[in-house]
Amino acid sequence: MESGPAGYPDAVTLLTPARLELVALTRRLVDAILTAESEETQLHATAAELARLVEGLESRAPLATESRPMERRHADYLPRSPLVGELNAVAPPFEYEVRDRRLRATGLFSAAHEGPPGYVHGGWIALAFDEALGIANVAGSNPGMTARLTIRYRRPTPLRTPLVLEAWTERVEGRRIHTVGRIAAGDLVTAEAEGIFVNIGAERALEYFGERPATPEPTDPLP
Amino acid sequence: MESGPAGYPDAVTLLTPARLELVALTRRLVDAILTAESEETQLHATAAELARLVEGLESRAPLATESRPMERRHADYLPRSPLVGELNAVAPPFEYEVRDRRLRATGLFSAAHEGPPGYVHGGWIALAFDEALGIANVAGSNPGMTARLTIRYRRPTPLRTPLVLEAWTERVEGRRIHTVGRIAAGDLVTAEAEGIFVNIGAERALEYFGERPATPEPTDPLP
DSSP states (O other): OOOOSTTOOOHHHHOOHHHHHHHHHHHHHHHHHHHBOOOHHHHHHHHHHHHHHHHHHHTSOBOOGGGOTTTTSHHHHGGGOTTTOTTOTTSOOOEEEEETTEEEEEEOOOGGGBOSTTBBOHHHHHHHHHHHHHHHHHHTTOOOEEEEEEEEEOSOOBTTSOEEEEEEEEEEETTEEEEEEEEEETTEEEEEEEEEEEOOHHHHHHHHHTTSOSSOOTTOOOO | OOOOSTTOOOHHHHOOHHHHHHHHHHHHHHHHHHHBOOOHHHHHHHHHHHHHHHHHHHTSOBOOGGGOTTTTSHHHHGGGOTTTOTTOTTSOOOEEEEETTEEEEEEOOOGGGBOSTTBBOHHHHHHHHHHHHHHHHHHTTOOOEEEEEEEEEOSOOBTTSOEEEEEEEEEEETTEEEEEEEEEETTEEEEEEEEEEEOOHHHHHHHHHTTSOSSOOTTOOOO
């Protein structure tokens, strides 16, 4: 695995045991803030200690986007994915595998992802589909940017319940990639999605992203 | 403002200065984990201290969904909204106002919400629309659950850049509510959305949510 220029860890080197431990604890922290009963004085004391920890981390030079030159392939983005990202504390996270170019992701949503009491927020369902359909496209060697995404909500999706999200590329017409997916709790499909993704090409990619490739390279291997 | 049964704070009493301070710090923590350069030994030490803080919060009995009986109105959900939620560290968060039944939300996305380098993840755009369109419906006294949501991505939405998200109910046909929205960075509209929401009625609400009302009460005041 290549590493970034001196002084700037790339996305891969950010994936260390200690940072992953911090992510796991931060997920629990986000949850506890939303759910833990506590005295105001205890919360104040906790906040003071947390402030010290955060300031310690922030005292190191933050990595600007420009400092991540190794983030060139789709696999390099995935650690910070809002759905499957091991480095992203807002991700539930889901685990996934690809078989026969079909994505199957499993996981559950918790307090930070709640909409109506006891159910997943519809926005998180939409977010999960956007990411899952995109990964399915890469898995099928049809990477693209989302042009249009439609979610059909069949019924509420339960919180803190194992879910299965499936996604696959249905067909490719020129630069347009048609992709579909569904989420189920057990045998019950709670939501479905269809997306049109577009391979934006090198020129538009340069306009949007400068020197960086905008879309994953077609030869991009999945982890 | 009413308070919950003895021993269980309601959503409103969770909104305390210390808890809000914890949320703000947790947002910075999520960001720092994704961006701060740091030695593995320092990260390990930080994780050990964070573990102690999290365990302290978790040692208090967590509030189950059933322990939030006061979360009856849409305004009671909003503190944990993934877009505007003051208690939700995964929310960017956006601030918003409603004038003439039109929602105008402003804010910016940061590291946890990144898709392609330097741009907002398309999934977060979808999430933002779902929430914003829903709030706009409540503002127009047309609350409903999302049945279908379509997002059109016009071009990438820049990260760490002030954005304006507008949403409004376009028309109501029986129990179907048609709602639209758009996100702009300056004069540039980067994404548009249209949603169909459904007032599910009392019977379906009971099926989904038990004793709780599934949808905000039509008379629900906005904060």
